[in-house]
Amino acid sequence: MVVERDMTATVAAHPSSGVSLATISSMVTGVALVSAGAWSAAAEKIAPLLENPTSLAAAVDALSLAPAVSELIKQGADDLVRNIRSKLEVIYEIGVRVAELRDDAKESGELFSESSQADFSKFVSRLALTRRPSIFLLDNGNLRAVWDNEKKELIGLQFLGDGSIQFVMFRLKEGTEIMDRTSGIADFSEISGKLDSLAHMIW
Amino acid sequence: MAKIEKGDSIPDADHVLRYVKNAHFDKAKNKLDGEAFEPRPNEKNASVNWLEYYSPPLDDQIRKVMRAKRNRFTYKRNGIFVRLRVGDIRRVVARETQGKVELLVIWVPLDADPTRDYDADPSHAEICQVAAEEAGGSKSDS
Numbered sequence: 001m002v003v004e005r006d007m008t009a010t011v012a013a014h015p016s017s018g019v020s021l022a023t024i025s026s027m028v029t030g031v032a033l034v035s036a037g038a039w040s041a042a043a044e045k046i047a048p049l050l051e052n053p054t055s056l057a058a059a060v061d062a063l064s065l066a067p068a069v070s071e072l073i074k075q076g077a078d079d080l081v082r083n084i085r086s087k088l089e090v091i092y093e094i095g096v097r098v099a100e101l102r103d104d105a106k107e108s109g110e111l112f113s114e115s116s117q118a119d120f121s122k123f124v125s126r127l128a129l130t131r132r133p134s135i136f137l138l139d140n141g142n143l144r145a146v147w148d149n150e151k152k153e154l155i156g157l158q159f160l161g162d163g164s165i166q167f168v169m170f171r172l173k174e175g176t177e178i179m180d181r182t183s184g185i186a187d188f189s190e191i192s193g194k195l196d197s198l199a200h201m202i203w
Numbered sequence: 204m205a206k207i208e209k210g211d212s213i214p215d216a217d218h219v220l221r222y223v224k225n226a227h228f229d230k231a232k233n234k235l236d237g238e239a240f241e242p243r244p245n246e247k248n249a250s251v252n253w254l255e256y257y258s259p260p261l262d263d264q265i266r267k268v269m270r271a272k273r274n275r276f277t278y279k280r281n282g283i284f285v286r287l288r289v290g291d292i293r294r295v296v297a298r299e300t301q302g303k304v305e306l307l308v309i310w311v312p313l314d315a316d317p318t319r320d321y322d323a324d325p326s327h328a329e330i331c332q333v334a335a336e337e338a339g340g341s342k343s344d345s
Contacts, residue, residue: 097229104225104281134234137226139244144236 083130090132094124101137111141115161120145123159123188127195130203147201152179155198157191165191171198213308215290219251219328220268225281235285240292240330248329253310254286256326261286271324275313292330307331 061070098117105112120143133145133155142161148154151172158166168183186194195202213219227239242249252268254261265284289308296306309331313324 093231097231101226104279108224108277108279110226132232134229134232134236136229136236136238138236138238144238146234146236148234 086130087128090129091124093132094129094135097135098143101135101143105137105141110137111139112137113141113143113161116142116159119159119161119163119165123157123165123191126188127192127202131201133202147198149201153198153201155195155201160185163187167191167194169194169198207310209310209312211310213253213255213289213310213328215288215293217289218254218286219289219292219308219330220254220265221249221251221285221287222276222278223283223285224279228283230281230283239285246329248309248331251287251308251328251330252324252326253308253328254326256310268326271322271326273322274320275322275324303334305333307333 065073098120102112102117104110123145131147133147136144136146138144138158142158144156144158146154146156152170153172154168154170156168160166164185164187166183166185169181171180171182172178173180182194207213221240223235223239227236228234229236240249252272254264254268257264257267269278292308293306296304307330309329311327311329313321313327315321315323
């Protein structure tokens with residue numbers, strides 16, 4: 001309920017602003033990721049709150065704006081809710097997969113790095129992804145997330161558990177058939193910068 | 204089937220089977236991770252089984268592979284078997300590494316080990332990575 005109220009306030013204050021979307025997204029994903037071990041459960045609890053955006057409509061009506069403006073704001077609010085819902089779905093699916101990998105590792109006596117998971121959670125909470133990556137548990141216990149597409153572009157990130165990320169990226173040079181391949185180890189902010197040119201694969 | 208001796212390469216037209224655990228296969232995305240084909244922690248080379256060692260159909264071939272490995276290996280319900288054509292493995296790796304790495308798929312049958320209750324695993328094979336020069340110096344993509 002707290003989440004719904006905060007959302008309403010933010011939407012009413014910044015009805016069509018990208019800033020409000022980013023703020024809300026980060027707030028919602030932040031809530032979902034507060035307890036790393038229960039992120040999927042948290043997302044599951046938040047999702048129903050977004051099922052019925054009537055409180056958003058009521059808040060807009062209360063502002064007593066001209067009908068056309070009011071309609072625009074409501075439309076924006078609907079889009080916002082849809083956007084947040086899709087992000088929550090991705091978070092939920094990621095949480096389910098990570099929990100499955102953790103359980104499997106525990107059952108088989110294989111390695112599962114909690115610090116790698118913590119890094120991955122931090123990454124997900126910062127980026128508010130709309131495309132769920134393939135997620136693998138490597139033999140060293142680290143999590144690896146991979147996005148790829150039909151053009152064979154690829155982003156592969158291994159969360160090393162010390163705040164750094166081992167990356168490999170394949171990107172088609174615009175208007176050519178040439179594939180740019182880069183790899184290395186970087187921190188969160190460096191990776192975010194590198195992802196800009198491959199944003200179409202993860203957002 | 205051509206006469207093949209222990210330690211020989213398996214023909215490009217034949218197939219091998221590799222078990223892939225859930226950690227390396229994301230079912231929801233239907234994607235495999237490359238690590239699935241790297242040697243496991245207890246392997247020197249990636250272990251596979253040569254399917255054509257047994258007679259078709261495929262179900263029988265897989266069943267025989269599993270039976271031979273029953274005490275050597277634990278299969279889990281959420282794992283999968285991946286069937287690969289030997290020639291495809293070699294071609295793709297050569298292409299993706301610009302010819303720097305060449306793979307050989309070698310038939311390495313395993314004897315029974317009664318002390319550990321292991322049955323013989325006669326179709327066992329290994330994917331060995333060799334430098335292109337060692338494998339004959341071919342840089343071809345074909």
